[in-house]
Amino acid sequence: MKITDIKPILLSYQYDEKEAWGWSGGTVTVWNTALVQIFTDEGISGLGEMGTAHYIPEAGKAILEHLSYMLMGQDPFAIEVLASKMYGLGTNWGRRGVAMGVISGIENALWDIKGKALNLPVHALLGGKYRSHIRVYASGGMEKPLPALADEVKEYVARGFTAVKVRGGYSPKKDSQIAQTVRNAVGDDIDVMLDAGQGYVTNPWPVKTAEEVCRALADYNLYFIEEPARTDQVECYAKITAASPIPVAGGENGCSIYEFKHLIDADAMDIVQPDVTHAGGILEVKRIADYAFLNGKSVVPHVFRSGVGMAAHLQLVAAIPNCPILEYQTIANPLREELFIDPPVFENGMLKIPDAPGLGVRINDEIIKKYPYKPGKVQRFKVESS
DSSP, X not given: OOEEEEEEEEEEEEOOTTXXXXXXXXXXXXXXXXXXXXXXTTSOEEEEEOGGGGTOHHHHHHHHHHHHHHHTTOOTTOHHXXXXXXXXXXXXXXXXXXXXXXXXXXXXXXXXXXXXXXXXXXXHHTTOOSOXXXXXXXXXXXXXXXXXXXHHHHHHHHHTOSEEEEEOXXXXXXXXXXXXXXXXXXXXXXXXXEEOOTTTSSSOOOHHHHHHHHHHTGGGOOSEEEOSSOTTOHHHHHHHHHHOSSOEEEOTTOOHHHHHHHHHHTTOXXXXXXXXXXXXXXXXXXXXXXXXXXXXXXXXXXXXXXXXXXHHHHHHHHTOSOOOOXXXXXXSXXXXXXXXXXXXXXXXXXXXXXXXXXXXXXXXXXXXXXXXXXXSOSEXXXXXXX
16 A cells, blocks of 8 residues: 555634634634545545644645655555654754644544554554543633633533533632632532643743642642643743642643653653644654653643544543543534544543544545635734733
């Protein structure tokens, strides 16, 4: 089997006024999805998601075209070799950011091809599955008045979620009000997380402010606080984690085992959050998970893209022992479900791990026509953090 063609697929879902959402760093008015489809001479194709190309789809498309020439005619089963070559090719420009998202999308699409060709789910190719279901948390709680936030998280509980995550990242006082509102709304039996999003704001908290926020949230029994610092700020992260009375999670912007090794060795966070559409792909995140396991840390991946990214994550978390829960994005995003062949079954706060060959996703002309790509800004950033 040989690779014969590689195509980018750019899609957009335009939010209406009620669907657009805000957070401590800005607002989002359109949801882009950047996919890669790889074709072979045996009629089998694979689909992957270029996660960071969500922000600048044209850049993702250009990088994909640049990398494609070295993949043409290659064996799609040689996943590790091809991923290593792509990473090496980008030594001067591709070790982080959009380029790693493109490499991730290609790598995931190769797994999809291999699984389809062998008539096996990807988790079987990774060594088997530790679990047939994974607990998921509702990931929403964007910027809104506190009464509306309380109503939102109550709805998640009514739908069967046993854990919820909301957004903070403002100040010790405001984040405490958010946490208190959510805890009062859902009661003591539901796990609550708060995402500070300091990897996305223009001016992240100083260490002392982040430590103050963590102490202010201690009374609300949080499962974790996410991203109280930027992933780049390894020493800052480590200081905040050491001082925090609640578990600290982070790393959603991290790329490759090399960056995560620094974070884990520095004990910079209690829970690591790599993303298979961004950090290098399924195999690279499995390496990260294995290293985290050796160092006694849990892995709770960042999952905030389309159904293709969700599918890849479900295959990964089935095959690693140290993932207790998975993110389930709850913002308006029809491409979360429509790209699955059979959407995963949700019941009692759990998602069933799919057993379809490959990743269990599809793309067709109908979907492409329904969600045509609309160039423009995905995010409107605030100049200063609140």
